[in-house]
Amino acid sequence: MEKIKIEICVGTTCFVMGASSIQALEFEIPEDLIGKIEVTESRCMEFCKDHKDGHHKGPFVKINGEVMADATYDKVLDKVRAIIKKKEEN
Amino acid sequence: MKEELFIEIGSAYTNKAGQDICGDTIHFKKIEDEMRTITVLSDGLGSGVKANILANMTSHMALKFVESNMDLLRSSEVMMDALPICQIRKISYSTFTIVDSNINGKTKIIEMDNPPFVFIRNQKEQVIKNRTLTSPKWSERSLHISQITTLLDDRIIFFSDGITQAGIGTKKYPLGWRREGCKKFTLSLIKKHPNISAHDLANEIIEEAKRKEPNNISGDDMSCAVVYFRKPRKLLLLSGPPYDMNKDKEYAEMVSLYQGKTAICGGTTANIIERELCLDCEIDKTSFDKKIPCASIMEGVDLVTEGILTLTEVYRLLKHNIELKNDNAATRLTKLLINSDNIDFVIGTQINNAHQDPNLPVELEIRRNIIKKIVRILKENYLKEITIKYI
Structure with missing residues (x-):
C-alpha cells in the first residue's frame, strides 16, 4: 500500500500552536501505523498569512495533500487511520 | 588596496x-x-x-x-x-x-x-x-x-x-x-x-x-x-520578507553575490530565496529539538533556520553566554555569529500578522526589536563589526 504523506508546517506560528508535538510522529510511530506513513516538515506553508480557503488557525498539516487546520497529534492520527480504513474497505 | x-x-x-x-x-x-x-x-x-x-x-x-x-x-x-x-x-x-x-x-x-x-x-x-x-x-x-x-x-x-x-x-x-x-x-x-x-x-x-x-x-x-x-570572517544574515514584494529578487541576489558566509532566518524568507534563486531547500532532521524548529539545508547557504523563535533563543544564548551543548538551529546560528567578525544584517520589515494573534500561547517578538537586541549584545560583549539594513 502506498504510504500516507503527512506534511507538518513548522513555521513560527504553527510551531508555537503545537506543531512540535505533532512532530512526535517522526520518532514514535504508533505500532499500527509503522511502515504506513511518511512524515516531512515544511518551513512555512504560508496559510497563516491569508485566511484563504477558510483556513485560519494553525498548526497546519497536509495529509495526502489535503490541508487540516487546527491540527493536533490525535486529530492527525484519526484522519490517517480513517484513510487506511477506507482503503482497506475498497 | x-x-x-x-x-x-x-x-x-x-x-x-x-x-x-x-x-x-x-x-x-x-x-x-x-x-x-x-x-x-x-x-x-x-x-x-x-x-x-x-x-x-x-x-x-x-x-x-x-x-x-x-x-x-x-x-x-x-x-x-x-x-x-x-x-x-x-x-x-x-x-x-x-x-x-x-x-x-x-x-x-x-x-x-x-x-x-x-x-x-x-x-x-x-x-x-x-x-x-x-x-x-x-x-x-x-x-x-x-x-x-x-x-x-x-x-x-x-x-x-x-x-x-x-x-x-x-x-x-x-x-x-x-x-x-x-x-x-x-x-x-x-x-x-x-x-x-x-x-x-x-x-x-x-x-x-x-x-x-x-x-x-x-x-x-x-x-x-x-x-x-x-582578515575578518564575514557573515550575511537575512531575516524577514521585504516590505515591498518587488524587492524579493534584489533581496535574494544579496545571498548569491555575498563574499562570505550566509545565513537565512525565517521560513518565509527561505521560501523567497528558494523561489528567486531556484534553489532546493530541505529540512535538516539532524537539528530536531522540541523547543526550536528544525534548520534546513540549502545549497550555497551556510545555515537556514526558522525566524523569531530561533532568534529569541539565540539572544538568550548570547546574552547569558550559555554553553552550546545541544545541537539545534539556535545553537548552530549562535556558533556562526560567534565565529564571524563582520556581520551584515539585512532585515525584511514585512510583519506577519499571524504573529500578532493574542491567542498565541507565547508572545512573539517583533523581528526588528529582537534583531536590535542581538546586535547590541554582539557589539558590546563580542566586539563584532555590524551593519544593519532594512528592506
Whole structure:
C-alpha cells in the first residue's frame, strides 16, 4: 500500500500552536501505523498569512495533500487511520 | 588596496577548584572613533570573591586610564593606592596586562607582574624589547612597556600565572608548565591550524593547562586572552520578507553575490530565496529539538533556520553566554555569529500578522526589536563589526 504523506508546517506560528508535538510522529510511530506513513516538515506553508480557503488557525498539516487546520497529534492520527480504513474497505 | 583587518579578542577562564568565582578577570572595550581595542587581564591576590573584586577593580580602572591616555606611572600609582590592603599579606595587590591596539598597526602592551606576553608572527615567537618604569612610591613593583607594529595574522597571547604554574610540584612538571611550555603548545597548535580563532585558541590553552594539573583539578585561577589581527570572517544574515514584494529578487541576489558566509532566518524568507534563486531547500532532521524548529539545508547557504523563535533563543544564548551543548538551529546560528567578525544584517520589515494573534500561547517578538537586541549584545560583549539594513 502506498504510504500516507503527512506534511507538518513548522513555521513560527504553527510551531508555537503545537506543531512540535505533532512532530512526535517522526520518532514514535504508533505500532499500527509503522511502515504506513511518511512524515516531512515544511518551513512555512504560508496559510497563516491569508485566511484563504477558510483556513485560519494553525498548526497546519497536509495529509495526502489535503490541508487540516487546527491540527493536533490525535486529530492527525484519526484522519490517517480513517484513510487506511477506507482503503482497506475498497 | 590595503587589506581589511579585524582585531579578534578571545578569552577563557577557569576557577581555582572549589571556588565559585574566578579571581582573574579579562575585560575589553572597543573605542570605535579611534579604531582602538583595549584588553586588560588582571589577576587578583588570592582566590575567590576577594581576588575577583581586586581584579575587577584593577581591570576597570586600567581600562579607563588607558582609554583616556593618562600617564602610565601615575595611573598605576592611583590603582595601587585605590586597591584595598589584604589583611593577611598587608599589601594591596593585583597584576595586570594591558593590550592597547590600534587597527592601523600600533599596539602598546603594559605589563605588571603577569607572565610576559607571547607575540607570534609567521608561526614563530618574536621577542619584543621592553622598557621598564618604576614608581618611587611602589619601588618593588615595575611596569614593562612594549610596542609592536602589527601585521595581518599576528597574535598576542597573555595569561595569568595559573597557566604557567599548572602542574607545579608534579614529577613531570616540577616547576610547572611554565611560559615556555605554554608557548610551545601554542606554536604547535597554530602550525596545525593556522587560522585558529582567538576564541578557540584561548580555550585550548586553558584546557591544556588543566591537563597538566594532577587529576585535571586546577590549583589556581587560570585565564588566557588572545588578540588576533586577522582578515575578518564575514557573515550575511537575512531575516524577514521585504516590505515591498518587488524587492524579493534584489533581496535574494544579496545571498548569491555575498563574499562570505550566509545565513537565512525565517521560513518565509527561505521560501523567497528558494523561489528567486531556484534553489532546493530541505529540512535538516539532524537539528530536531522540541523547543526550536528544525534548520534546513540549502545549497550555497551556510545555515537556514526558522525566524523569531530561533532568534529569541539565540539572544538568550548570547546574552547569558550559555554553553552550546545541544545541537539545534539556535545553537548552530549562535556558533556562526560567534565565529564571524563582520556581520551584515539585512532585515525584511514585512510583519506577519499571524504573529500578532493574542491567542498565541507565547508572545512573539517583533523581528526588528529582537534583531536590535542581538546586535547590541554582539557589539558590546563580542566586539563584532555590524551593519544593519532594512528592506
